[in-house]
Amino acid sequence: MTYIAKPKLNHPQAAINTLGFTRRHYEGTISTLCAGCGHDSISGAIIQAFFELSIEPHRVAKLSGIGCSSKTPTYFLGGSHGFNSVHGRMPSVLTGANLANRDLIYLGVSGDGDSASIGFGQFAHSIRRGVNMLYVVENNGVYGLTKGQFSATADQGSKSKKGAINSDSPIDLVSVAMQLGATFVARSFSGDKTQLVPLLKAAIQHKGAAFIDVLSPCVAFNNHGGSTKSYDYLREHNEAVNRLDFIPKREEITTDYAPGTVEDIEQHDGSVVRLHKVAEDYDPYDRIAAMNYLQAHAARGELVTGLLYLDREPEDLHSHLGTVKAPLNTLGDKELCPGAKALDAINASLR
Amino acid sequence: MKKQLAAVNDFVVKFANVNGSGSASANTLFAKSIMRMGVPVSPRNIFPSNIQGLPTWYEVRVSERGWLGRRGGVDLMVAMNPQTWNEDVKEIAAGGYLFYDSTKPMPASKFRDDITVIGMPLTQICNRTYTDARQRQLFKNIIYVGALSALLDIDPEAIKKLIAEQYRGKEALLDSNIKAFEMGRDYARAEFKCPIGLRCEARDAVGDQIFLEGNSAAALGAVYGGATVCAWYPITPSSSVAEAFERHCKKFRREPETGDARFAIIQAEDELASIGMVIGAAWNGSRSFTATSGPGISLMQEFIGLAYFAEIPAVIIDVQRGGPSTGMPTRTQQSDVLSCAYASHGDTKHVLLFPEDPREAFELTALAFDYADRLQTPIFVMSDLDIGMNERLCKPLSWDDSKLIDRGKVMTEEMLDAGTAFGRYLDVDGDGIPYRTYPGTHPKSGAYFTRGTTKDRMAKYSEAGPDYIENMERLLKKFETAKSILPAPVRHANKVATRIGVMYYGSTSPAMEEAFELLQEDGIVVDGLRIRAFPFHEDVEKFVAAHDMVFLVEQNRDAQLRTLLMTECEMDPAKLTPVLHYDGTPITARFIAGAIGAKLGAKNAQAQRSAAGN
Ligand SMILES: Cc1ncc(C[n+]2csc(CCOP(=O)(O)OP(=O)(O)O)c2C)c(N)n1
Ligand code: SF4
Numbered sequence: 019m020t021y022i023a024k025p026k027l028n029h030p031q032a033a034i035n036t037l038g039f040t041r042r043h044y045e046g047t048i049s050t051l052c053a054g055c056g057h058d059s060i061s062g063a064i065i066q067a068f069f070e071l072s073i074e075p076h077r078v079a080k081l082s083g084i085g086c087s088s089k090t091p092t093y094f095l096g097g098s099h100g101f102n103s104v105h106g107r108m109p110s111v112l113t114g115a116n117l118a119n120r121d122l123i124y125l126g127v128s129g130d131g132d133s134a135s136i137g138f139g140q141f142a143h144s145i146r147r148g149v150n151m152l153y154v155v156e157n158n159g160v161y162g163l164t165k166g167q168f169s170a171t172a173d174q175g176s177k178s179k180k181g182a183i184n185s186d187s188p189i190d191l192v193s194v195a196m197q198l199g200a201t202f203v204a205r206s207f208s209g210d211k212t213q214l215v216p217l218l219k220a221a222i223q224h225k226g227a228a229f230i231d232v233l234s235p236c237v238a239f240n241n242h243g244g245s246t247k248s249y250d251y252l253r254e255h256n257e258a259v260n261r262l263d264f265i266p267k268r269e270e271i272t273t274d275y276a277p278g279t280v281e282d283i284e285q286h287d288g289s290v291v292r293l294h295k296v297a298e299d300y301d302p303y304d305r306i307a308a309m310n311y312l313q314a315h316a317a318r319g320e321l322v323t324g325l326l327y328l329d330r331e332p333e334d335l336h337s338h339l340g341t342v343k344a345p346l347n348t349l350g351d352k353e354l355c356p357g358a359k360a361l362d363a364i365n366a367s368l369r
Numbered sequence: 370m371k372k373q374l375a376a377v378n379d380f381v382v383k384f385a386n387v388n389g390s391g392s393a394s395a396n397t398l399f400a401k402s403i404m405r406m407g408v409p410v411s412p413r414n415i416f417p418s419n420i421q422g423l424p425t426w427y428e429v430r431v432s433e434r435g436w437l438g439r440r441g442g443v444d445l446m447v448a449m450n451p452q453t454w455n456e457d458v459k460e461i462a463a464g465g466y467l468f469y470d471s472t473k474p475m476p477a478s479k480f481r482d483d484i485t486v487i488g489m490p491l492t493q494i495c496n497r498t499y500t501d502a503r504q505r506q507l508f509k510n511i512i513y514v515g516a517l518s519a520l521l522d523i524d525p526e527a528i529k530k531l532i533a534e535q536y537r538g539k540e541a542l543l544d545s546n547i548k549a550f551e552m553g554r555d556y557a558r559a560e561f562k563c564p565i566g567l568r569c570e571a572r573d574a575v576g577d578q579i580f581l582e583g584n585s586a587a588a589l590g591a592v593y594g595g596a597t598v599c600a601w602y603p604i605t606p607s608s609s610v611a612e613a614f615e616r617h618c619k620k621f622r623r624e625p626e627t628g629d630a631r632f633a634i635i636q637a638e639d640e641l642a643s644i645g646m647v648i649g650a651a652w653n654g655s656r657s658f659t660a661t662s663g664p665g666i667s668l669m670q671e672f673i674g675l676a677y678f679a680e681i682p683a684v685i686i687d688v689q690r691g692g693p694s695t696g697m698p699t700r701t702q703q704s705d706v707l708s709c710a711y712a713s714h715g716d717t718k719h720v721l722l723f724p725e726d727p728r729e730a731f732e733l734t735a736l737a738f739d740y741a742d743r744l745q746t747p748i749f750v751m752s753d754l755d756i757g758m759n760e761r762l763c764k765p766l767s768w769d770d771s772k773l774i775d776r777g778k779v780m781t782e783e784m785l786d787a788g789t790a791f792g793r794y795l796d797v798d799g800d801g802i803p804y805r806t807y808p809g810t811h812p813k814s815g816a817y818f819t820r821g822t823t824k825d826r827m828a829k830y831s832e833a834g835p836d837y838i839e840n841m842e843r844l845l846k847k848f849e850t851a852k853s854i855l856p857a858p859v860r861h862a863n864k865v866a867t868r869i870g871v872m873y874y875g876s877t878s879p880a881m882e883e884a885f886e887l888l889q890e891d892g893i894v895v896d897g898l899r900i901r902a903f904p905f906h907e908d909v910e911k912f913v914a915a916h917d918m919v920f921l922v923e924q925n926r927d928a929q930l931r932t933l934l935m936t937e938c939e940m941d942p943a944k945l946t947p948v949l950h951y952d953g954t955p956i957t958a959r960f961i962a963g964a965i966g967a968k969l970g971a972k973n974a975q976a977q978r979s980a981a982g983n
Binding site: 075092096098100102122340342346349351356358 | 621628765767808809
């Protein structure tokens with residue numbers, strides 16, 4: 019299987035940004051995710067955000083781990099270098115890349131399995147180091163690519179498609195990011211473009227560790243357990259199928275609701291997530307208050323969305339390390355090699 | 370009168386200390402002062418995996434002939450640790466000497482009648498002179514160095530000069546150290562017959578050699594090799610590589626106008642992250658490296674496979690220690706050969722470099738960055754504790770200023786503008802090495818996707834068998850290409866023709882050099898070949914073909930390099946006789962010569978038996 023390239027046709031009336039680029043310049047290959055997967059909506063939002071910001075695609079480095087979510091960088095910013103690394107370890111690769119060239123924009127894309135389970139440590143450490151990046155977790159509460167096991171963000175008491183009850187408490191990545199010193203923290207929902215796109219734009223422009231947790235429903239593993247039309251049922255009754263062909267076609271879940279209000283979002287499996295959008299007068303500059311706010315709403319069974327915390331004077335890893343302004347990967351022999359004379363002095367000091 | 374060992378500039382002194390007692394600098398002072406007299410020394414730290422309280426030893430071999438391998442045996446024991454008294458006393462050669470703190474005299478049963486005992490009331494002297502507890506402890510060490518200088522006839526001026534260098538600008542410390550040194554020296558001269566049978570005499574046998582540790586040398590190699598990113602996680606015996614890199618960088622890598630750092634060093638959260646950062650930085654066009662040891666290598670496996678398959682340069686300095694598992698964390702071995710050569714899952718093969726001493730640790734580390742960029746693959750510098758954590762005499766470091774950083778096949782913006790076709794995994798030159806672009810190079814072309822999954826030549830995701838096979842075959846071709854790039858083995862030739870060969874690598878080198886002579890004294894003539902890289906140079910196969918029997922000397926249990934030779938060169942196992950030393954101490958010439966002699970003796974005996982019809 020290879021990815022299908024999109025036809026390079028441009029609509030004559032397509033909107034162009036200040037670079038003269040259309041949205042097309044920000045797209046990638048056609049997605050191979052299940053129709054209706056929340057991750058595709060996030061890709062769409064990322065495309066829109068970069069388009070609207072008029073960022074040259076080649077100035078972006080997009081990195082990911084392993085998982086359905088981590089596959090998405092292929093589906094946007096085709097003109098950028100991408101890096102699909104190993105499961106859960108995107109943050110270290112991104113950190114290294116950022117050290118080498120501080121001038122690019124770094125977009126890390128990960129899943130809740132990728133970041134909250136196997137990669138929890140790397141997630142945490144990249145945040146606490148203040149790597150200048152936008153770190154997006156496409157959070158569906160399950161392992162999509164390995165077919166529906168619970169991830170560490172799954173709610174306690176929630177039921178898997180196989181009927182298992184999750185007994186572990188969930189990890190709230192937003193709270194963790196805030197606690198570890200992320201300087202931009204937000205949560206959104208894949209189907210709420212009016213909220214997500216501006217958040218992405220703000221995070222891209224933020225000069226520090228920006229984290230967005232995006233709730234992103236999984237069509238395949240949030241469908242009805244007992245159904246004979248479910249993917250599992252079909253798989254069990256037909257060994258030869260390619261799973262993607264048998265995902266029942268689903269519409270993406272979308273929503274549009276006003277700041278300060280609560281919205282119940284029904285998932286593909288009928289379960290409900292209660293989103294609470296922060297009000298327009300919410301103060302995102304107070305980290306402690308933000309953390310309390312999150313906890314208070316969580317106790318009420320609500321997930322708070324919106325820009326939750328922002329440090330207006332962020333520092334990043336390069337400022338901590340005091341590195342030169344020029345990207346390290348542009349330094350040449352003269353700047354790097356002390357030369358034979360210096361070595362003679364070293365030799366002399368070692369006798 | 371009992372027999373007393375007598376030798377000039379050819380003996381072994383061993384210091385038995387307690388970890389944390391501050392003896393290290395006094396012991397180094399002792400070794401260096403002999404070097405300053407122009408007499409080659411080679412000291413080795415034998416230390417516990419603990420910070421305080423446990424026994425630690427420092428063994429100094431003095432060898433006018435310049436043998437730098439560990440000799441084995443002890444001629445003079447400086448026994449400063451009551452805990453290890455029995456084993457220390459036992460280790461002294463017959464006719465040898467025991468120097469100890471006689472403040473609390475030992476009963477006669479605690480000595481041996483075939484050694485000479487020299488007791489000096491060190492604690493008493495210290496307690497009389499110093500009131501502060503730490504001072505009492507530290508100066509005790511300097512006092513025994515003073516006494517030894519008299520007993521062994523070491524030039525006191527050499528020692529005083531060293532002390533002066535060490536405490537330059539700290540007059541108070543300088544004076545008190547000199548005073549302690551002289552106190553020890555005067556006492557010994559008054560109370561003992563100085564010198565004893567073992568003596569130092571000034572020579573001119575050191576020449577322009579330098580005295581340094583392999584880890585510091587490797588770190589300097591990384592500076593000269595143009596590394597800008599170092600990501601690491603602490604582990605003995607490799608931590609001092611990163612620490613030294615930081616020291617060197619602070620000196621050499623500051624932007625003059627701003628003082629800003631032209632380097633980035635990250636102490637990562639673990640080895641997985643450290644190699645991940647190295648890979649990310651190298652993908653993005655910075656030379657980057659990590660330093661670790663066996664357990665770290667184990668953790669890095671998945672990422673190393675990614676770097677191999679996605680063809681990303683990385684330099685990994687592996688300072689080997691005793692394994693498996695935590696094994697002997699503060700002892701030396703060469704036991705990561707296979708785990709590095711085949712690191713990760715699936716079919717992988719990696720380039721290994723084997724430095725013999727600090728000088729080569731410097732050279733090969735610097736070169737490793739060129740190899741990594743040219744081959745676009747991980748390169749392992751296979752150092753070990755013996756090289757890394759012991760100060761060694763070696764030829765001075767040298768650098769050719771006309772040598773420029775070789776970044777390998779990198780497609781630039783200009784090349785892309787000129788319309789050069791770019792396919793990330795296209796084998797344009799037929800050497801298996803494709804072109805790469807750094808992220809952000811060009812607005813229209815040159816971008817590609819890096820992934821651990823199979824891809825086609827244009828870096829597009831592919832699960833097609835033929836694409837996979839083509840990719841894997843090209844990687845093999847690249848590995849072949851490596852043979853012509855990597856350092857060739859070094860031949861130790863004989864004047865006399867012989868059918869017996871010995872191959873060895875890395876830190877075994879100094880002991881082997883000496884073993885050649887010991888063997889010759891026994892009438893055994895062998896040719897030698899020091900292997901410096903994997904994949905093996907064609908000379909390695911030629912060497913084996915040219916001899917009837919080849920010994921392969923290694924410091925591990927399972928003859929790992931032999932396995933690699935058998936697997937990769939399809940060599941006849943019967944032709945490769947392993948000589949294995951793996952108790953964690955550096956191999957000695959005596960061991961090598963003994964083992965080879967015994968094996969040849971047995972072979973000869975066997976040959977004679979079968980000739981006689983038995
Ligand atoms: C070391 C390792 N272990 C396990 C896997 C298998 N694996 C692939 S993706 C995945 C989980 C992905 O879940 P998530 O990050 O939530 O992404 P989603 O597919 O739900 O978007 C796992 C366990 C792997 N690729 N590597
Ligand atoms: S399995 Fe779930 S997460 Fe993966 S593509 Fe399908 S819907 Fe999306």
